Amino acid sequence: MKHSFVCGNPALDFAGTFGSRLGVPVELFPSPESLDSWFRESGIVDGDTKFRPADHEKAIRIRDAIYSLVHAKMTGSAYDGDALSIVNDAARTPPVLQQLTPDGRQTEATPAQALSTVARHAIELLSGPDAPLLKKCANHECSRIYIDRSRGERREWCAMDPCGNRMKAAAYRARKREEKLVPAAGK
Numbered sequence: 800m801k802h803s804f805v806c807g808n809p810a811l812d813f814a815g816t817f818g819s820r821l822g823v824p825v826e827l828f829p830s831p832e833s834l835d836s837w838f839r840e841s842g843i844v845d846g847d848t849k850f851r852p853a854d855h856e857k858a859i860r861i862r863d864a865i866y867s868l869v870h871a872k873m874t875g876s877a878y879d880g881d882a883l884s885i886v887n888d889a890a891r892t893p894p895v896l897q898q899l900t901p902d903g904r905q906t907e908a909t910p911a912q913a914l915s916t917v918a919r920h921a922i923e924l925l926s927g928p929d930a931p932l933l934k935k936c937a938n939h940e941c942s943r944i945y946i947d948r949s950r951g952e953r954r955e956w957c958a959m960d961p962c963g964n965r966m967k968a969a970a971y972r973a974r975k976r977e978e979k980l981v982p983a984a985g986k
C-alpha cells in the first residue's frame with residue numbers, strides 16, 4: 800500500500816495527499832495513474848478508474864476545494880464560493896456503481912463517479928455530526944486534518960507513524976534537557 804487512510808473520512812484522506820509531512824512537501828497525486836491507485840487502495844473502487852490528464856486536473860481542483868472547505872469549517876470562517884461550487888458540481892455526478900455479485904460486491908467507477916463519491920463524503924462530513932471533531936495534526940510540520948473520535952477528544956496526531964513517534968521523541972528530548980537544566984535536589 801502506497802497510500803494511508805488514517806483521517807477517518809475518505810474526503811480527509813484525499814485532501815491529505817497534498818501538503819507537508821515532517822516539514823517535507825507531499826504530493827501523492829503526481830500523475831493520473833496515482834489517482835487510480837489511490838481509489839483502488841481506498842476501497843472506493845475495485846478496478847481501475849482510468850484517470851486521464853484532464854481528470855487528474857479536475858481531481859487536484861476538487862482536492863484543493865475540499866481542503867479549503869474543511870479548513871474554513873475548522874476555523875469558523877465562511878466557505879470560499881469557488882470551492883463550494885467545485886465540490887457541489889463534483890457531487891452532482893452519480894457516485895460509484897455498486898453491484899451485488901454471487902461472491903460479494905463489485906464496485907466500478909469512471910473518474911467522475913469516483914470524484915463524486917469523494918465530494919459526497921466531504922459534504923456529509925462538513926454538514927454532519929463529525930464536523931466539530933475535525934482536528935489538525937499537532938505536529939506543526941504536518942498538514943493532515945482528521946476526525947478525533949477518541950474518548951475525551953485526546954487524539955493529537957494523524958498517525959503514530961510518523962507524526963506520533965516524532966512528537967513523542969521531541970517531548971522526551973525536551974524533558975531530558977529540562978532535567979539537565981534543573982538538577983534534582985540533593986545533588
Ligand SMILES: [Zn+2]
Nearest residue numbers: 936941957962
Ligand atoms: Zn500528522
